[in-house]
Amino acid sequence: QVQLVQSGAEVKMPGASVKVSCKASGYTFTGNYIHWVRQAPGQGLEWMGRISPNNGGTNYAQNFQGRVTMTRDTPVSTAYMEVTRLTSDDTAVYYCARESPNSNGWWFDSWGQGTLVTVSS
Amino acid sequence: QSVLTQPPSASGTPGQRVTISCSGSSSNIGSKTVNWYQQLPGTAPKLLISSLNQRPSGVPDRFSGSKSGTSASLAISGLQSEDEADYYCAVWDDSLNAWVFGGGTKLTVL
Numbered sequence: 690q691v692q693l694v695q696s697g698a699e700v701k702m703p704g705a706s707v708k709v710s711c712k713a714s715g716y717t718f719t720g721n722y723i724h725w726v727r728q729a730p731g732q733g734l735e736w737m738g739r740i741s742p743n744n745g746g747t748n749y750a751q752n753f754q755g756r757v758t759m760t761r762d763t764p765v766s767t768a769y770m771e772v773t774r775l776t777s778d779d780t781a782v783y784y785c786a787r788e789s790p791n792s793n794g795w796w797f798d799s800w801g802q803g804t805l806v807t808v809s810s
Numbered sequence: 811q812s813v814l815t816q817p818p819s820a821s822g823t824p825g826q827r828v829t830i831s832c833s834g835s836s837s838n839i840g841s842k843t844v845n846w847y848q849q850l851p852g853t854a855p856k857l858l859i860s861s862l863n864q865r866p867s868g869v870p871d872r873f874s875g876s877k878s879g880t881s882a883s884l885a886i887s888g889l890q891s892e893d894e895a896d897y898y899c900a901v902w903d904d905s906l907n908a909w910v911f912g913g914g915t916k917l918t919v920l
Contacts, residue, residue, distance in 0.1 A: 733898065734914070736900075736911065784854055795902070803854050
């Protein structure tokens with residue numbers, strides 16, 4: 690079965706960077722985009738961007754341009770998301786999600802368990 | 811401020827039918843399929859249904875999705891206590907070149 694397993698919780702100082710991993714299994718990793726979505730405490734979902742595991746192409750949400758980098762390592766079926774220049778506003782649970790086609794478009798049919806990133810001095 | 815507007819809360823009693831709305835614009839809901847996600851407390855979101863009423867396997871047919879113009883709706887019939895969760899609509903936005911989510915609706919089963 691499809692599984693996305695993320696790395697563990699992180700605590701970072703303001704100004705630092707964090708890199709979260711998302712290991713895929715149960716399907717051909719290069720066949721589907723991986724998206725990153727975050728959720729601040731008590732808040733809704735926010736799309737950050739996506740990466741094509743096939744060619745490494747990325748698209749970032751405007752709010753994260755210049756501060757987020759998404760990469761992948763295809764031999765180990767793992768996607769990564771790095772956020773730099775962290776502030777307290779970046780404290781959130783970060784999710785990876787697999788994009789799949791449906792009858793008339795696309796949806797996120799499988800999600801990682803989430804990684805809590807806490808930014809605190 | 812979310813691009814998609816959802817009511818912050820909804821409620822119903824067991825067995826009832828409840829509807830959750832999601833309002834957008836021509837650059838998103840008006841031209842694209844909307845997807846709905848369920849998030850149980852303390853867990854990751856889970857894919858529920860699309861606005862074309864397509865469900866992944868395992869999602870009961872008590873859940874239905876629809877769309878009209880620039881608004882989409884999620885209906886839950888035969889409400890059960892296990893349906894108590896946050897519900898989010900999501901769609902691709904052609905103007906923003908981004909996926910956008912609604913602010914979420916907290917469903918309470920009374």
